[in-house]
Amino acid sequence: MNAENKICAEARPIIQVNNLTKSFGKLEVLKGISETIYEGEVVSIIGPSGGGKSTFLRCLNLLETPDNGMLNIGDSGDITLKNGCAYDAQGKKMTEKKLGAMRRSIGMIFQHFNLLDRSTVFENIAYPLQYTGMKKEEISARVFELLDLVDLREKANVYPSQLSGGQKQRVAIARALANRPKVLLSDEATSALDPDATEAILNLLRDLNRKLGLTIVLITHEMAVIKSICNRVAVMENGRVVEEGDVYDIFAHPRAAITRKFVSSASALSKVHKLMEEGSPLVKPDAHEKLVRLTFHRECVGEHVISTISRDFGVDVNIVLANVEVLEDNPLGGVIALLGGREEQVQSALQYLNENHVYTEVIADGSV
Numbered sequence: 001m002n003a004e005n006k007i008c009a010e011a012r013p014i015i016q017v018n019n020l021t022k023s024f025g026k027l028e029v030l031k032g033i034s035e036t037i038y039e040g041e042v043v044s045i046i047g048p049s050g051g052g053k054s055t056f057l058r059c060l061n062l063l064e065t066p067d068n069g070m071l072n073i074g075d076s077g078d079i080t081l082k083n084g085c086a087y088d089a090q091g092k093k094m095t096e097k098k099l100g101a102m103r104r105s106i107g108m109i110f111q112h113f114n115l116l117d118r119s120t121v122f123e124n125i126a127y128p129l130q131y132t133g134m135k136k137e138e139i140s141a142r143v144f145e146l147l148d149l150v151d152l153r154e155k156a157n158v159y160p161s162q163l164s165g166g167q168k169q170r171v172a173i174a175r176a177l178a179n180r181p182k183v184l185l186s187d188e189a190t191s192a193l194d195p196d197a198t199e200a201i202l203n204l205l206r207d208l209n210r211k212l213g214l215t216i217v218l219i220t221h222e223m224a225v226i227k228s229i230c231n232r233v234a235v236m237e238n239g240r241v242v243e244e245g246d247v248y249d250i251f252a253h254p255r256a257a258i259t260r261k262f263v264s265s266a267s268a269l270s271k272v273h274k275l276m277e278e279g280s281p282l283v284k285p286d287a288h289e290k291l292v293r294l295t296f297h298r299e300c301v302g303e304h305v306i307s308t309i310s311r312d313f314g315v316d317v318n319i320v321l322a323n324v325e326v327l328e329d330n331p332l333g334g335v336i337a338l339l340g341g342r343e344e345q346v347q348s349a350l351q352y353l354n355e356n357h358v359y360t361e362v363i364a365d366g367s368v
Helices: 003-010 053-060 096-104 121-129 136-149 165-176 195-212 223-229 247-252 257-265 268-277 305-313 343-355
Strands: 013-024 027-038 042-046 068-073 079-082 085-087 106-110 183-187 215-219 232-237 240-246 289-296 316-327 330-340 358-365
Touching: 013 053, 013 215, 027 053, 027 215, 027 240, 042 053, 042 195, 042 223, 053 068, 053 183, 053 215, 096 106, 106 165, 121 136, 121 165, 136 165, 165 195, 183 195, 195 215, 195 223, 215 223, 223 247, 223 257, 232 247, 232 257, 240 247, 240 257, 247 257, 247 316, 247 330, 257 268, 268 289, 268 316, 268 330, 268 358, 289 343, 305 316, 305 343, 330 343, 343 358
Parallel strands: 042 215, 042 232, 106 183, 183 215
Antiparallel strands: 013 027, 013 068, 068 079, 079 085, 232 240, 289 330, 289 358, 316 330
């Protein structure tokens, strides 16, 4: 059972969205989004700029009120959106007090941290607790609990300007968790950080997901972030979800053109296109060769398929590029190779590979 199916089988939905729409003037940004996210998942939303990702994220906690649709977060019950207004499960228009209570069940972190520059780390984390009716000593205890959680107790009395980018994001995470939310939304939270800080923040988010059962929905352009932390991916383009699936399946066999573009950009095999543009002889097939991309899924790892097509089908195999990585504890391999031989031999070899769970794509054909 893959990670997505395992989580879905064991958990209940914590975010349910049905036919959500949002426009700004005449610009239709969200065009009927429907999505279900389960407790404990880490879900990434990817897509090109202007595709509606950030608007969708802000609609989940009603920082942006959708025009129409249905939304259910945690125990909120069905919230119906009509003409830009929110109505509860009883059909009553939600007051700002009710909306505020719902927003407190959802934490959010941002690319540029959004900390209060004139407040200390302690004060930044305490800020969302000041309007909950908690006593001063209770707030203090909760803040230090959060500081320990993000390993910043010694920074309680310093100001944001005295912190590194990674430390600022840790403070932002602690503040987002102050009201014990069930869901954490992340809008490009690592894109302003250096690689070491990014890795530290991802490790922290992974720990929070495991220790607290925190559901995380994140927007990122960094495919390495998805590989590192996510269970599932939703791909948005032009205001719609065009593809979704668990991380392994999205990287192993992307279907939508925009997904293939994102996945290709994250692979060392993408160098083949630059080599072809430069006219490199490494990737130029002769009259009896085909340049192919071979993707080895978890089902065929350990099988000697390359040696088999060479031995049993009489096909010459010249490996040009290769890449192997592990996603969700499963290996995913890729090879760019020149396959040489008579046409019927090469076609039989490709058919054999497909039958043995190796995805094949002919990139260039020397006979054409």
